[in-house]
Amino acid sequence: MAAAVKTPVCVLGLGLIGGSVLRAAAAAGRVAFGYNRSADGMNAAVADGFDATTELETALARAAETGALIVIAVPVPALPMLLGPIRRLAPECPLTDVTSVKSAVLDEITAAGLADRFVGGHPMAGTAHSGWPAGHAELFVGAPWVISVDDHVDPTVFATVLDLIVDCGSVAVPARSEEHDAAAAAISHLPHLLAEALAVTAADVPLAFALAAGSFRDGTRVAGTAPDLVRAMCEANSPQLLPTLDRAMELLADARKSLASENSVADLVNTGHAARTRYDNFPRNEIITVVIGEDDWRRELAAAGRAGGVIRSALPVRDSR
Amino acid sequence: MAAAVKTPVCVLGLGLIGGSVLRAAAAAGRVAFGYNRSADGMNAAVADGFDATTELETALARAAETGALIVIAVPVPALPMLLGPIRRLAPECPLTDVTSVKSAVLDEITAAGLADRFVGGHPMAGTAHSGWPAGHAELFVGAPWVISVDDHVDPTVFATVLDLIVDCGSVAVPARSEEHDAAAAAISHLPHLLAEALAVTAADVPLAFALAAGSFRDGTRVAGTAPDLVRAMCEANSPQLLPTLDRAMELLADARKSLASENSVADLVNTGHAARTRYDNFPRNEIITVVIGEDDWRRELAAAGRAGGVIRSALPVRDSR
Known part of the structure; x- marks a missing residue:
């Protein structure tokens, strides 16, 4: 996975969190583009120089073409209506979310048949304000960002999502959805x-x-x-x-x-x-020894996260599973 | 009460609160002296240039001579042992306290026969650190400082205590003890x-x-x-x-x-x-129209305090009762 070019990012929903992910990904040198249901949010993003559309199908087709990581950043109630189009138009793309509840989202994703390429996430960043204008590229710097290590999690997708979290300046905290x-x-x-x-x-x-x-x-x-x-x-x-x-x-x-x-x-x-x-006095140790994809890697990461472990830079990945 | 010379202050207990009252009273140009049970606190005060003793009887005799306002600034459990000496050695001095519970203190004071000249107080200032070294003259600036308007409260003593509160830079909030x-x-x-x-x-x-x-x-x-x-x-x-x-x-x-x-x-x-x-959005109005000692003055002040009223400067006092 020593690719010189970083995975593009397609953000669905350009509110406080999604808008900040788009900015942070672009600031890290990635190709980053977004979809927003309302024209207001899309226009605000475009006015700030970002690549955004109100056409979900356009965004997803481009994600499929470029092999982008799709970041679901809509409120929980709006989630289900995205899943059909994602499955239809971007069937191979890795998938994550930034929602504050993880089990309920995983259930929806699983029911939609998308669990194979989904690794959930939750950045622990501010909620007092909302909308595109409230976001900024540094919103996640230093903040914990939970990354799911549930049993279904695929090593390659995990590494892809982790890479984005690190690019956003966050410290990744590996956790199972129900523990989160x-x-x-x-x-x-x-x-x-x-x-x-x-x-x-x-x-x-x-x-x-x-x-x-x-x-x-x-x-x-x-x-x-x-x-x-x-x-x-x-x-x-x-x-x-x-x-x-x-x-x-x-x-x-x-x-x-x-x-x-x-x-x-x-x-x-x-x-x-x-x-x-x-x-x-809770310790914050960096997790550096776990190899993604090796035996028991998910369980080891969950245990390390519980003990206060965080991931600050890419972990090694076993060649394949 | 248009005396050119301010009432001296005798502080009993030179911890965070008492030590800060001593400093603030001195900074306001008053004669201010203190008693502290332990030599450590007394020595720390003296080393900082203040007038302090470990001899309770000496402090109280001086309070009686100078007509000082006595400020009780010891923890509630230590309160009873001060009351006998106060009654014996300084029977005419006005009396206040700075304790965080008001009804229990008033009960002790009443039982000791000292209620006539007692007007309780409670500055709402920090408690995270303690001891003389933690105090400073500006501790009370801008902070609410509750002043008792219970039925027994004497107008002259009230005016004397209020004057100290204002000298400390606090905003006085009049309140009944049980409401506090x-x-x-x-x-x-x-x-x-x-x-x-x-x-x-x-x-x-x-x-x-x-x-x-x-x-x-x-x-x-x-x-x-x-x-x-x-x-x-x-x-x-x-x-x-x-x-x-x-x-x-x-x-x-x-x-x-x-x-x-x-x-x-x-x-x-x-x-x-x-x-x-x-x-x-709670309002903070200044109380300026109540005349201390007029009919119903205690009730009017309690009502004004409840409505967010504060006293920032001396109130007029009726000549005598």
Whole structure:
């Protein structure tokens, strides 16, 4: 795979994330072109000097001709309508996505018969603003970008997707889809629900807003996110969010009981502080020894990702499988 | 009260808050002196050019001679042992405190027969670090500083305490003690418990720390606070924290139910976003029309504080009562 010319990139959906992928791929010297359903987003991209169309069939035909990596960057509800055309018009192209929920997307992809050439992805980058104008080529620099290592993942497609992630300046975190979704429930979706509950609780207390300062501001910051975005994330991941929410509610109920009966919140406060300290000291090691395509490579990558491992540059690839 | 010479200040306890009050009072041109139980804190203050002693009786005798405002700045558990000496050695001095819980302190003060000359206070300033070296004269600049307007509050003592708050650069927020404690439960103690629960929940999910970013970092920041400080705050305010925690748990339980049965978190997310938006737009009006000591002045100030009113400069005082 020591090709001098990088794989072209075809981005479907030119919002914040897709638009930033298009820019980053172009900045890395790739041929990069995009499709956007609305003319507004397409025109904005073209006005900024990028190659974009509102014709899905045109974009996919060009992807097929050039052997491009197709990046699906539309919201989850819009995903299904892309899959038929992709299968029909670009049957050989490697395929990835940038969606915040991974199992639900993989199910759709599998049902459409596209799993063979699909390796899911999720860049952990900002969601506060949206649309082409909000994006930029450096959006992903230094950010974790999850890359799927589910059982079906093909080594060559994996290497192709990894190459794009590295080109975008991200650190790739290998993970299985269901593990990604469980983690996202704990570190993203639960914090949103807690922030909403905190904001609502304080709003009912007469003097609260008058005195609110640092801990309230921090604790409710993500409650400022547009409700539709929060709902979309949480509701698409309910199978993982429900047990996570149950766990948090159980911890609070235990603390409530101990506060009422013994006037103590020692258990929750001590374990919480220890957990946060562990997070502050969480290691970030670079994964360099795994060879893509060797026996057990997917499992090794999943284990390394769990332990804090990240991929910062291309890994070796076994000749074929 | 148009005295050319400002009331001297005697600070008992020279930690982060007390040490900063001593510095700010001195910087405002007042005679300011302090007591600290440990020689370390006292020596650090003296080395920085301030007037401090480890002899409580010496400090209180001087307060009595000079008619100083006594500022109690020790942790709640250390409070009772100061009250006997204060009553014995400085029976006429005005008295305030800077403790984060107000009803419990007021109960102690009342039991010690000191309520007549006590007006409680609580500067809403940082708690991440502690001790004399962490303090500075500008710690309170721009920060809300709650000043008690409970029924027992004496107008002259109130004006004296308010004058110090203004000298420290704070904005005074008038409030009744039990309302302060209810608000503190919602905007400070509850956020701490939610942050601890979030940290513990995520710590159990294999991939969570590997992917954690902005919303987790913000949502758990206060879980980095020393456990003893968090426990002291929460446990001293359990009468107010329990119903607040119940309310938050009820909101989460409702959201859980709706997520499980209808795959929707719309209610919580919409009301949470609306509450946070309301907080972002909360007005901050200056209170200028209330005359300290006139009929209903305490009630008027409490209502104004609830509505977001703050005091930035001295208020007029009725001649006497």
